[in-house]
Amino acid sequence: MRYLDLNCDLGESFGPYRLGEDEAVLAYVTSANVACGMHAGDPVVMRRTVQLCRERGVAVGAHPGYPDLWGFGRRPLPMTPEEVYAFVVAQVGALEAVARAEGVRLQHVKAHGALYNVSARDEATAAAVAEAVRRAWPDAILVVLSGSVSEQVARKAGLRVAREGFCDRGYRRDGSLVPRDQPGAVLTEPHEVASRAVRMAYGEPIDAVDGGQVVVQADTLCIHGDTPGAAELAAAVRAALEEAHVRVQPLGTWL
Amino acid sequence: MRYLDLNCDLGESFGPYRLGEDEAVLAYVTSANVACGMHAGDPVVMRRTVQLCRERGVAVGAHPGYPDLWGFGRRPLPMTPEEVYAFVVAQVGALEAVARAEGVRLQHVKAHGALYNVSARDEATAAAVAEAVRRAWPDAILVVLSGSVSEQVARKAGLRVAREGFCDRGYRRDGSLVPRDQPGAVLTEPHEVASRAVRMAYGEPIDAVDGGQVVVQADTLCIHGDTPGAAELAAAVRAALEEAHVRVQPLGTWL
C-alpha cells in the first residue's frame, strides 16, 4: 500500500491583509503548514486557520520562518544557530498553543521560505531547527527537502522525518531543485504535474532538466495555494493519486 | 503557617537593548513574569531568562501584554476579546515552549501593564485572558489584582488564582491602587514597604491614603526590578518576611 501526504502553506494573512486561497486548496490537501506570525500570519489568523483545518479534517503543522514581515520570510537573514533555535521554538510554541486550545494536535513542523532553503544546505541552521523540534515537540514530524542536508541532520537528531517533494518544480539529476529564475523551474501543465506526483508516490524516476532521470523520495508533496490555477492543479494531483491507488492521508496517520 | 510568593517582571530586554536589573532582583523573588516578545522581550532573551530562573530556583510565568513595542505594553490598545484571547494564547505559548525546552514548567500567567490594568476592571478583557489560560494551560495559576474584576472572572472560570498585592504602592480605602500620577502612589522607604509586606502576608490592614484602613488579600507581592533602589527594597521585603516567619516560596508549591 502506498501512502502520501499533500501539504500546503496556510494562514498567511495578516491584520487587514488577505493572502492565499486557503479555503480552495483545503479541499485537496491533507496537511497544512500554518504561518506563526513572524514572516506572515497573526494570532487571530492562526486561530481561524486551525479551526478551518479542524473542520476539513486537515492535519496542522507549524510553519516558522525568519522574522521578516516585509520580506515574507523569503530573504535569508543571517541569524546565529542560537537565534534560529529560539525563534523556531517561540513560533512553533505560539502556533501549537493556539491549536491545542482548539483541541488540535500539532502534527508537524516545516520551515518556511528562506529558512527552509538555508536549512536544506547549511548544517548549523538545519541543526538549530531540528534541535528546536527535538527539545520541545519530540513527537512531531519534521518536514524537510528530500535528500537535503536538513534531512540528514533531522534523522541524526532522531526525529520523525517526512521527505518533501515538489511535483510542480523542475529537478536536476543530482536531486536539487531548479532555481526559480531558471528555465524549467516551474511546471504548470496539470496533467504533467499530476503524472509526476504519481511517479514520486511510487518511487519512480522523473525526467531531470539537465538530462537523465532522478528519483525523488517523497512522503509529502507541496501544493502551492497562492498561484493562479493552484486549485485546479491541486485537484488534478489529488485525482491522479487516488486513481493510481495511492492513499492520500495526513503524515501522522501512517509515517 | 503563612506562605507568600514574591514576583517580579523579567526578560524585558529586546535585541540590542538591555532593560531591568534581572540578576539583582532574582536573589529575592520566588516567581518571575517573563515578557513574551510582543511588548518586550524576544525569543533569545526569553530563553536566557528562563535559564537564569532555573539556575536560581525561581518559578517561571508568562507575562503577555498588548502588542505594542513602542509603548512597552503600557498603553491600552482597543482590542476585541477575540483578539486578546488569541494574542495571549500565542504569547504564552511561545514562552511556555521556550521554557519546556529548558526543562522548566510554566507555573503562572500574569497579564502585563495596560492589559493587567484593563483586565482588572473590564470583564470582557478579563474573560478573554482567563479563557486563554483555561483552554491552553488549565493547570497554570493566573495572577490577578487582588479584589479586582479579573479576580472574580478568573475564579468563575475555575482557574487556580493568585491574588497580587503591591507593598510599595498606596491603596485607597476601597482596595484600589492610587494612580501613579497622584500623591502617595509610590512608597520608597524600605522599612515602610517591608512592614506593609508583612501586614499583607498576615492579612492585617494597612493605612489607606484617603483615611481609614484596608485589608489587601495577597498570595503574591509584586517586586519592581527597574527602579533605582529596587534591589535594596526587595532585600528589605524579603528579610522582613522571613523574620516574621512567613514562608516565601513559589506559588506553585503551596497555592
Next chain:
Amino acid sequence: MRYLDLNCDLGESFGPYRLGEDEAVLAYVTSANVACGMHAGDPVVMRRTVQLCRERGVAVGAHPGYPDLWGFGRRPLPMTPEEVYAFVVAQVGALEAVARAEGVRLQHVKAHGALYNVSARDEATAAAVAEAVRRAWPDAILVVLSGSVSEQVARKAGLRVAREGFCDRGYRRDGSLVPRDQPGAVLTEPHEVASRAVRMAYGEPIDAVDGGQVVVQADTLCIHGDTPGAAELAAAVRAALEEAHVRVQPLGTWL
C-alpha cells in the same frame, strides 16, 4: 465657478500583501492619501504609488496613522500629543521625501483612520497633527472632517485647510457622521451617492438620518477604494459632478 476635489486612500499594500484597487479608483479621483508605512504601506509601495499618481495626474498627499500594522491604524492608540506630533512628522517626512525624489510635490496631509477620528473630536490630538504640518510643511493643505474640532484647530494654527465630506455616509442633523455600526451609516446606491456629492459641492443641504437636513461644507469628498462596487460608485460621482458643471480638480490648484 464651483471647484471640488475627490480624494481616496492609496498605497495600503505592504510587503507581499496587496490591498485596495488602486489602479481602478485612480481614474476618478484628483488627490490621493498615501499610507506612510506605520499603519499600512512600505517604502517600496510608497514609491510605486507616487509614480502611479504622477502618471495619472493625481495630486499626492500623506496619510499618517497610528503605528499599528495589525490594527491597520483603525484602533485609537493612547498616544501623548508629543508622540502624535513626532510620529506624524516622521511619517509625512518619509512620504514627502519619496515623492520629492520622484519630482512630485506634497499637496496635502490627511490623518488616517482612528487618528483622523480622534483628531476630529480631541483638541490635543488635533493640535499635535496641525503643529506637525505647520512646522514641517507650512504650505501643505491639511484635510479635516468638515465642521469638526480638527477643522477649528487647523484654522487657528493658520494652516491651509480643506474640509472633507463623505457622499456615501449618513449624516446626523448636527453634522456628525452616523457611526458605522448603526443603520443608515453607509450608502451604496450610486445615484443617491452621486446626487449627494453634487449637493455638497453646491453647499446645498442633504437629508439627515435623524430628521431635517444638514449642510456639509466640503472642499473634498472621500472616495473609498476598497469596497465592492467602489469603482462604479466613484464613476457615478465623478460623472454627476461634471454634468453639474463642478470643476473636479486637485485641492492645490484652486483652494
Next chain:
Amino acid sequence: MRYLDLNCDLGESFGPYRLGEDEAVLAYVTSANVACGMHAGDPVVMRRTVQLCRERGVAVGAHPGYPDLWGFGRRPLPMTPEEVYAFVVAQVGALEAVARAEGVRLQHVKAHGALYNVSARDEATAAAVAEAVRRAWPDAILVVLSGSVSEQVARKAGLRVAREGFCDRGYRRDGSLVPRDQPGAVLTEPHEVASRAVRMAYGEPIDAVDGGQVVVQADTLCIHGDTPGAAELAAAVRAALEEAHVRVQPLGTWL
C-alpha cells in the same frame, strides 16, 4: 589649515529602551548620525536627539539602516537595490523632516551597520544609497568608508562625499579594516588612538596589522559612544587634534 570632523552614532534608544551615552559623547563630536527608526530609534527619540544636537552645536545627519530592529541593523539583509533605495529615502526623509521642524538642517547621510559595510564593497547597494541621497537631498554630504567602493560610487554620482576613518580600529596594508573577530581589530589605549587620529588628520601613514603602513584619507573620524571608556577616548582624541592645530568642525562648514 587642516580640518576634521568627528562623528558618532546617536539616538539609538527605542520606546522604553535607552542605549548609548548620547550626552557624554556629544561634548566631543561635531557631527551626529541619528538613527531613523528602522534599526533603532523612534520618532520621539529622533526629535529629542535633534534638539540635543542643536543645543550642543553638533551637526545632524541621518543614519539609515536595514529594517531589522531585532538585529540592530547589524545583519546584512538581502534587499534589492530598489528596496535599499526606497528604504533609505523613507528613513532619511523621516529624520530630515523631524530636524527641519526643529530648525535644523540635514548635513549628511551615513549608512548604518551592515548597510554601511555592504555598501563599502557592493556596487549595487552603494549605488542605491547614493541615488537616494542624490535624488532627495542633492546638497547633503554622504559619509563613506575611505577608499571603499561606496566612495567611488558616491563620487561618480556627483555627490559631496566625506571619507570616514576609524582611529580606534586596526587597518590592513590594503586600507581595509581588520574584522572585529580578529586580533588587532579594536584599539582601546587612549594615547594610541589619539595619536592615530592626528596622523589621519594630516594624511600621515599609520601602522598596518599585516606589516608596513597605510595612509587613511579621512574627512571625518568615527567616535564610538556605546563602549566602556568611550567618553574618555573621545576626549583624548579631541584634545590631541586641537593640540596639533587641527580644526575640528562639522563637515558642512568646510568640506
